[in-house]
Amino acid sequence: MTFEAAFEDVEAADRRDASRRALRLGVSGRFAQGNAAAVTVHNLSATGLLIQTDESLEAGSRFAVELPETGITEATVIWADAPMYGCRFDQPLGAAALAAAQLRGEASGTPAPDTLPEDFGQRLHRLRRERGLSLADIANRLGVSKPTVWAWEHGKSRPADRRLSALAEALGVTPGGLEPSPSGSPEILDGSRRRIAEAYGVEPSRVRIMIEL
Incomplete structure (x- = not known):
């Protein structure tokens, strides 16, 4: 899911703690x-x-974070790799609150999570984070700049073909493992199955998806 949000100062959000920001979604x-x-x-x-x-x-x-259904939810930045930041809620969201927040994103005209396969940049970002590597780690291995790797991950550019083997080696995959799966791949169904399972509080293995063509 990708959608816009904005930080507001707490006075504008009618909060007492003037040193804190509020993130409003959508x-x-x-x-x-x-x-x-x-x-x-x-x-x-x-x-x-x-x-x-x-x-x-x-x-x-x-x-x-100002969320529909639950209102104000506190969050903490747990890792920083500017301009990207991973944040954790103090209290996990319930299924209703999560669904309402996701709908806020869908209303802004962006796809819901897991409804589309990863593109090259998304896969590169995921693989790098899963292996605990920073942008600088990848940049140093390939002899490029940190902004260059950031641009790859955000779809601003793609690495030259001659760098793909070294990039794949740094991430521990084959060069083919960097490319997104074709449309209609099992990854789409798996992602949808996980979302349905989370919403209804069941194991993904209990979700059956039927497609009529």
Whole structure:
């Protein structure tokens, strides 16, 4: 899921703690200082969210998230790899709150999570994070700059063919493992099955999906 959000100062959000920010989903905006500061939510789950912003955040930074159904939910930045930040909610979201927040993203015209296969950049980002590697780690292995790797992950550019083997080796996969699966692959069904299982509190193995052609 990818949709816009905006940080607002807590005075505008009628909160007492003036040192804290509130993140409002489904809107775009500016920070209190007046600097352009669109926030993009790349993933939202019951336990946290992945955001992208030009604002400098650090691990341990805390902010409030305004969610439909539940209202204010506190979150903490648990890892920072600017401009990407992984954040965890203090209390996991319930199924209703998660569904309402995801619908807010869908209403902004973006696809729901797991309804589309990964593209090259998304797969590269996932593989890198799963292996505990930073942008700098990949950049150093391939002899490129950190912004270059960031651009690959965000679809701004693609690595030259001569670098694919080294990139795959750094991530522990074959060069073919970097390419997205074709449309209609089992990954789409698996992702949908997981979402349905989470919403109804059952194991994914108990979800059956029938497709009529």
